[in-house]
Amino acid sequence: MAQHILNQRPVSRRPISRLCRNGFFLLPLVLLVLLGVVLPWLGSPLLYNTSSSPSFPPPLSYWREYSLTQATKFVAKNGSTVIVCTVSYPFLPFLNNWLISVSRQNHQENVLVIAEDYATLYKVNEKWPGHAVLIPPALGSQTAQHFGSKGFFKFTSRRPQHLLDILELGYNVMYNDVDMVWLQDPFQYLEGSHDAYFMDDLTKIKPLNHSHDLPPPNRKGATYICSCMIFLRPTSGAKLLMNKWIEELGSLFWAKPKEGNDQPAFNWALNKTAHEVDVYLLPQTAFPSGGLYFTNETWVKETKGKHAIIHNNYIIGYDEKMKRFRDFGLWLVDDYALESPLGKI
Numbered sequence: 001m002a003q004h005i006l007n008q009r010p011v012s013r014r015p016i017s018r019l020c021r022n023g024f025f026l027l028p029l030v031l032l033v034l035l036g037v038v039l040p041w042l043g044s045p046l047l048y049n050t051s052s053s054p055s056f057p058p059p060l061s062y063w064r065e066y067s068l069t070q071a072t073k074f075v076a077k078n079g080s081t082v083i084v085c086t087v088s089y090p091f092l093p094f095l096n097n098w099l100i101s102v103s104r105q106n107h108q109e110n111v112l113v114i115a116e117d118y119a120t121l122y123k124v125n126e127k128w129p130g131h132a133v134l135i136p137p138a139l140g141s142q143t144a145q146h147f148g149s150k151g152f153f154k155f156t157s158r159r160p161q162h163l164l165d166i167l168e169l170g171y172n173v174m175y176n177d178v179d180m181v182w183l184q185d186p187f188q189y190l191e192g193s194h195d196a197y198f199m200d201d202l203t204k205i206k207p208l209n210h211s212h213d214l215p216p217p218n219r220k221g222a223t224y225i226c227s228c229m230i231f232l233r234p235t236s237g238a239k240l241l242m243n244k245w246i247e248e249l250g251s252l253f254w255a256k257p258k259e260g261n262d263q264p265a266f267n268w269a270l271n272k273t274a275h276e277v278d279v280y281l282l283p284q285t286a287f288p289s290g291g292l293y294f295t296n297e298t299w300v301k302e303t304k305g306k307h308a309i310i311h312n313n314y315i316i317g318y319d320e321k322m323k324r325f326r327d328f329g330l331w332l333v334d335d336y337a338l339e340s341p342l343g344k345i
């Protein structure tokens with residue numbers, strides 16, 4: 001048996017050496033593939049999203065340094081659109097309510113919460129890593145700012161700069177106030193390739209086939225477009241509109257007597273850039289103001305099934321808004337909190 005083993009021909013090493021030579025040439029290709037897959041994820045909050053990692057959850061300092069560039073890249077993923085809201089800590093329940101409705105239309109992964117205080121930044125990223133960013137300076141987090149207050153103005157007047165910054169990064173951006181509820185996917189109504197899309201804030205009923213142009217100004221020379229829901233493409237026209245809005249916000253012509261409301265500045269900007277920006281007025285049936293939806297029962301019944309986003313405006317007060325949502329079956333947090341990426345907060 002031993003002689004038989006000794007007489008066996010040695011195993012050829014030629015295939016192994018050939019494999020080594022091929023492997024030598026394949027190694028650079030493998031490294032390139034790995035780098036192409038891994039490098040884009042470096043710095044992503046998903047790297048921390050594992051309970052087995054000693055660095056999970058990320059330290060608070062990580063979110064303090066988390067930039068708008070990182071955040072938009074993370075939420076846009078393979079798409080080109082970022083859905084943005086701005087939130088302070090007292091309004092987290094409204095954020096959660098809005099998120100439930102957005103999740104039902106399968107758009108939650110594209111949501112970026114711009115936190116106005118560190119408490120909100122930490123809470124959202126604790127529950128939903130990577131979906132909140134804070135753009136300094138941070139505001140106070142303890143008091144709910146009501147429409148018309150100086151605090152509310154400070155809160156909302158930063159909105160056009162946030163939107164402009166996202167446009168400059170090359171993304172489409174949809175902005176929503178968090179006192180809204182989605183009943184349908186709003187993206188189906190963004191017809192054409194206009195620079196900016198928005199909704200009218202008037203309560204007067206429009207014809208079903210109303211014009212999608214910017215409405216004519218009133219006697220005071222202004223329109224009444226809501227700054228609560230805006231969709232923008234990263235075009236020169238949209239950027240011009242945001243820059244003009246920022247400029248108007250700094251104008252004492254309107255800001256001094258109406259310090260608590262940024263909407264007039266948006267309307268002045270729309271009117272002053274009307275011949276330079278391609279705009280689109282969204283259909284009233286799909287995007288009614290709260291002053292129409294919550295007060296005209298007949299109209300709501302006649303247009304049932306056509307509503308996309310409901311805005312809980314034309315009412316002031318945190319508790320009042322919540323009560324009205326509950327009265328109309330639109331306060332989803334009580335029964336459907338688990339449908340939100342934030343869960344129960």
